Each structure stands twice: as structure tokens, then as C-alpha cells.
Amino acid sequence: MSNAPLMPMATAVWLVENTTLTFKQIANFCKLHEVEIQGIADGEVAKGIMAYNPIISGQLTREEIELSSKDENRSLEIKNTDIQISSSDKKIKKYIPLSKRQDKPDSALWLMRQHSQLKDSQIAKLVGITKNSVTSIRNKSHWNYNSLNPKDPVAMSLFSQKDLIEALEKAERRIKREKKEKDKAKKTREVSNNE
Numbered sequence: 001m002s003n004a005p006l007m008p009m010a011t012a013v014w015l016v017e018n019t020t021l022t023f024k025q026i027a028n029f030c031k032l033h034e035v036e037i038q039g040i041a042d043g044e045v046a047k048g049i050m051a052y053n054p055i056i057s058g059q060l061t062r063e064e065i066e067l068s069s070k071d072e073n074r075s076l077e078i079k080n081t082d083i084q085i086s087s088s089d090k091k092i093k094k095y096i097p098l099s100k101r102q103d104k105p106d107s108a109l110w111l112m113r114q115h116s117q118l119k120d121s122q123i124a125k126l127v128g129i130t131k132n133s134v135t136s137i138r139n140k141s142h143w144n145y146n147s148l149n150p151k152d153p154v155a156m157s158l159f160s161q162k163d164l165i166e167a168l169e170k171a172e173r174r175i176k177r178e179k180k181e182k183d184k185a186k187k188t189r190e191v192s193n194n195e
Contacts, residue, residue: 009049010052011029011052013046021068022072025075025076026076029075029078058079104128104129105148107152107156109148109149109150110153115164118168120138126153126158126163126164127153
């Protein structure tokens with residue numbers, strides 16, 4: 001699926017609606033089957049999918065489409081497959097509106113229930129609250145605990161899925177390291193007991 005455009009089905013919908021390219025050309029470019037493209041054109045496939053313009057995303061140029069429109073044997077060439085998702089690696093503190101700040105404890109509760117391997121400090125860093133608040137939620141001593149309602153923080157845009165995955169990977173590494181240390185200590189005790 002390398003060299004496929006971003007959102008192939010939505011891109012195919014746009015190409016069907018806005019160009020005179022053949023179904024085969026669109027299918028080859030979007031890495032879809034020709035029958036799917038025929039179905040898009042007939043309105044049987046991709047119902048409700050918003051068309052995605054590959055020119056705006058920099059994956060195609062108007063000239064490329066025109067050249068392929070004139071020659072039905074010519075394949076479309078994707079212009080840019082390295083689409084930049086984030087502008088920099090620097091973490092920028094994002095402003096959280098007051099209306100969403102009340103969702104932070106709910107998000108912390110959701111993370112505790114869904115990803116129990118995360119430490120309180122990791123949850124606090126992800127959600128943007130103090131470690132003491134996270135600990136009080138975990139101990140059910142938070143001042144508003146009975147009103148908390150677990151909510152997915154990624155869906156609420158408190159942080160990205162990438163941030164969550166990185167935190168989970170870090171937690172997994174920590175758990176493996178602790179297990180190794182525990183096993184090593186156990187073997188050391190067994191050896192000293194046998195002597």
C-alpha cells in the first residue's frame with residue numbers, strides 16, 4: 001500500500017467527481033479495485049464519504065491530472081508521500097479552554113480504567129493536572145469523585161493519540177524492566193538460600 005494517497009477512498013470520490021480520468025487510472029492511483037471506482041461513479045460505493053482533494057494536500061498537481069486525462073494509458077504519479085503530520089518535535093503547551101478543564105479529572109479516571117499500566121505521574125503529565133489530583137482520583141478521595149464520568153482524552157483533544165502511544169510504550173518498557181529486576185532478585189535469593 002506504499003505510494004497510496006492519503007485517504008484513498010475519499011481521494012477516489014474527488015477524482016471521479018472532478019476529473020475525466022478513466023476508472024483504471026483512478027483505481028491504480030488510489031490502490032483500489034476498478035470495480036470500486038465504478039461503484040463510486042454509480043453512487044453505490046462510498047456513500048457519505050466526503051471527497052478529499054489531493055491537489056490541496058500536495059499529492060497531485062493540476063498538470064499531472066491534465067496529462068493523464070489526455071492519455072488514458074498514462075498513470076498518475078503521486079507527488080508527495082511524505083506528508084508532514086506535525087510541524088515540529090517541540091512540545092508546545094496547548095491552551096485548554098475553561099470549559100474543557102473540568103474534563104481533565106474525567107480523562108484521568110478514563111486512563112486509569114483503560115490503561116492501568118500508566119503511573120500516576122504519566123497520567124498527570126498527559127492530562128495536565130497534578131500528580132496529587134491523580135492519586136486522589138485513584139484513591140477515590142478526590143473532592144468531586146462521585147461526579148466524575150470517565151471520558152476518552154484523545155477524543156476530547158486534551159492530547160494526541162501519538163502522545164498516548166508513547167506513554168504506553170514507556171510504561172511497557174518500565175514493566176519489563178521491573179519484571180527482570182524482580183526475577184534477578186528472586187534468583188539471587190534462591191542461590192543464597194541453597195548455599
